[in-house]
Amino acid sequence: MDEILIQGDMVSLRSVSETRKVSTGEFYESLSLAAGMMTPILPQSVIFYAAREGRNIFVTHETPQLRKLKVKHGNQEKEYSVKLPHVYFFHKYQYSAFEDLFVYGANFPAEALTDMLHILPLKNLYADCRVCLGRDLKFNLEGRLSGKIIKVEDHFWNSVFNSDLDGNYKTAAPEGWEGDPLSYWQILSEEPDFDPCEIQWQQWGTWKDVVNKLLEKGS
Numbered sequence: 001m002d003e004i005l006i007q008g009d010m011v012s013l014r015s016v017s018e019t020r021k022v023s024t025g026e027f028y029e030s031l032s033l034a035a036g037m038m039t040p041i042l043p044q045s046v047i048f049y050a051a052r053e054g055r056n057i058f059v060t061h062e063t064p065q066l067r068k069l070k071v072k073h074g075n076q077e078k079e080y081s082v083k084l085p086h087v088y089f090f091h092k093y094q095y096s097a098f099e100d101l102f103v104y105g106a107n108f109p110a111e112a113l114t115d116m117l118h119i120l121p122l123k124n125l126y127a128d129c130r131v132c133l134g135r136d137l138k139f140n141l142e143g144r145l146s147g148k149i150i151k152v153e154d155h156f157w158n159s160v161f162n163s164d165l166d167g168n169y170k171t172a173a174p175e176g177w178e179g180d181p182l183s184y185w186q187i188l189s190e191e192p193d194f195d196p197c198e199i200q201w202q203q204w205g206t207w208k209d210v211v212n213k214l215l216e217k218g219s
Contacts, residue, residue: 043146047110048207052215054095060149061109062087064196066189070160071123071182077160080182083189085196086110088117089153092214098141101131101152102214104204107197113208118201121172121181123161128213129204131156132165174200 042049048059062084069080086109090102103125104117119125124132137155141148163169173181188194204210 043144043149045146045149050211050215053217055215055217056093056095057211057214058091058093058145058149060089060091060153062089067157069122069157069182072160072162080186081189082182082185083194083196084120085118085199085201087120089149089156090210090214091149091152096145098138098148098152101133101156102129102210103131103156104129104210105201107199107201110207113211114206116206117204117210119172119204120201121169121174121177121185123163123169123182124159124165125168125172126165127168172202174202 039049042058045060046058047061048057050057064083064085066081066083069082071078071080084105086106088104088106088110090104091098092100092102103120103122105120106115106117108115119129126132133152133155137152141151169181173184177184189196205213
């Protein structure tokens with residue numbers, strides 16, 4: 001059959017013979033096998049995966065919902081009910097060993113690496129949105145990857161948050177919020193028409209920014 005080849009400002013007409021025809025899916029599968037680019041089997045909850053030199057990132061997504069958060073104030077515990085936007089958990093592993101958890105917000109479901117991720121005014125988060133999980137959890141994670149991911153996220157939501165990282169927490173609130181961020185957030189969440197996806201949360205960076213940062217050596 002004839003084939004038209006366009007390269008720069010030159011057009012070539014050549015005759016080629018067809019030796020085999022395969023589907024696009026079969027072609028990509030064959031290419032992946034040859035290049036060693038096949039991913040591991042990923043848990044159903046994982047929507048994104050990236051890896052570099054033994055560092056692995058698994059990302060899960062939670063749709064907007066109401067969450068109850070427990071916070072320790074002195075010797076007492078208080079519960080807050082807040083409506084969250086889209087939440088993305090970035091689980092960082094060194095090979096098969098869990099290292100860190102990062103949590104970001106978004107006003108829209110992610111569709112591209114250029115989409116923006118936001119800082120949420122939640123307790124126990126460092127400035128880069130890494131979660132302070134303590135030391136014990138890392139050494140008590142066993143079983144399949146899917147189970148580890150669920151256990152880490154449940155540990156985060158069910159934690160009794162403290163004031164250890166309040167320097168980051170108090171500066172993470174959107175512009176115009178008054179007083180304690182969680183208290184103000186709860187007041188807003190009690191309004192029937194409150195939509196957390198319409199809040200101008202503070203921006204952290206794009207998906208690409210976050211992924212590249214987490215895959216850096218020594219990060």
